[in-house]
Amino acid sequence: MTSLPASMTAIAIREPGGPDVLVPEARPVPQPGPGEVLIRVAAAGVNRPDVLQRMGFYPPPPGASDLPGLEVAGTVVAVGPGGDPELSGQAVCALVAGGGYAEYCLAPVGSCLPVPAGFSMAEAAALPETVFTVWHNLFERAYVREGETVLIHGGTSGIGTTAIGLCKLFGIRTIVTCGSGDKCAAATALGADLAVDYSGQDYVEAVKAFTGGKGVNVVLDMVGGDYVPRNLECLADDGRHVTIAFQRGAKVEIDISQVMRRRLTLTGSTLRARSAEFKALLADEIHRTLWPRLSNGGWKPAMDRSFPLAEASAAHARMQAGAHVGKIVLTIAD
Template sequence: MTGLPATMTAIDPAAPGGPEVLVSLERPVPKPGAGEVLVKVAAAGVNRPDVAQRLGLYPPPPGAPTIPGLEVAGEVVAVGDAVDSAVVGQKVCALVSGGGYAEYCVAPYGQCLPVPAPLDMVEAAALPETFFTVWSNLFQRGGAREGDTVLVHGGTGGIGTAAILLGKVFGLTVIVTAGSDEKCARAREVGAAHAINYKTQDFVEEIKRIAPGGAAVVLDLIGGDYVPRNLSCLAEEGRHVSIAAQLGPKAEISLWPIMARRLTLTGSLLRPRSVEFKTHLAEDLERDVWPHLAAGRISPIIDSTFPLVRAADAHRRMEGNDHVGKIVLEV
């Protein structure tokens, strides 16, 4: 890798802990393997799994860097075997299994997407983790299609705002939950048809009022005792898609409504999936979603940006639960 430095600034905590463990240090610049590219990182998205990893609750999958960060945007500066050297110089955003909190990051080329023309690098870095997740789970696994009503918990986070945006361009009626009247108002500004303050309203009763027939899909990040309540919100043939479990992974449910209304319970984790799966997902996004970004019909909601060396403050912002949209590190 001629002309590139041997070392880089990165965030690579030695042990689990609070935000204070996210200090910058020197690490070797990684080398791309077969099918991979090296990206000079301009910006990196911050996500809930990064916080879980920092706390020691979500270790990187085998072979992934210990440096956190699941999405980056920047310029391709080197390629591994089986990647055409003509891609050097391309501006891309990429989904990665780790390594994003650094000046350089390796990404499978199949998981790279072009930066849509209207977006800057901060906005591009806010796309991969949430858009891959929402497309895979709400649209593919959950089968949401034009005309459907869907319920999305965590409506003002990265996943929630991405679901609202994609729902807007694909003809969904998106109902979200959020933790304050101010957040509910912001969710409606982003494009949610309805927003329910889960601290002052019973979302099950609100769904019965707003959508008496029930929701076609529930996209759930909460788990725990939300699951049986979510099932009460589903229409016949409805799909419950779990993608996180902030209240815990265990739930007690009755099988009768599942059988009587022919409900489907499913879910997924994106990070452990194969490069082949994520490559196909990237191809689907480039075909079906990227034209909407390129045309300026939607763009990611950015809550705040922090320099890489202030990653601890970015995590504090996320753990404070006051953010709306994505938190991004600028490198």
């Protein structure tokens, strides 16, 4: 195995604040422990939770790196004690609980997946966070199935674009909401069956019209607040409502009799703090079920823009400006 440097460049959060608090720093290259591998990072995905962490609203869970970055793609360069030496040299993408904005990153072996055939490192780095989140929430918690219809808010977000893609792969219809006509056009081009511009149209009425008054089977909600009672109006009988964020507030007022009369299910989850064992089970299911379809050219993530690692602050500024469509990625020159 090639020898590793003692230190690396990473992007640290100097203090809570705006994009310019992201600063390059020299850090020791971490050593993998049992059950871990060290990845030489080629690309790292940028996600909204990284922005929240930078602002001081989303601290890393206990034991996680203080560096931002929840997903990477690269080459395994070291394997922890007792690990499979065959992993060394493999091209992987990985879900990590932090530390992705760096030249080297530790990952639990169970959270690594092979880079799908035909994917660039940047495309592979754009997969783990949104694929794991969408897979668990839509397919496992809301048990959506072929022939059903899902309402997805934030249709052009990283999460939204992945949800459109995965639903299309599995024969599920999608209605999305977006904040502009341009974003609606982008979401439709990515495969959404209907895109509703919420700045000028009532999405509840649009959903009712599109579904012939029946409603959708599932809502994937990242908005919360006053959206939740309106989302429940969109649900068909036996519908499932999944909360993954609450950008318009955590407190909601709903008519609970709806839940009884129409047998609705309210659920939700957050991925980062889940155990390594849970993430390994999820990775295994995704590998068996989704990966064969990706390698056959079935779906690739919608890529917005790539920035060099040193320009992480510009990547965050772009995400915060909100004009992006799909995934923003940091790349590291070899």
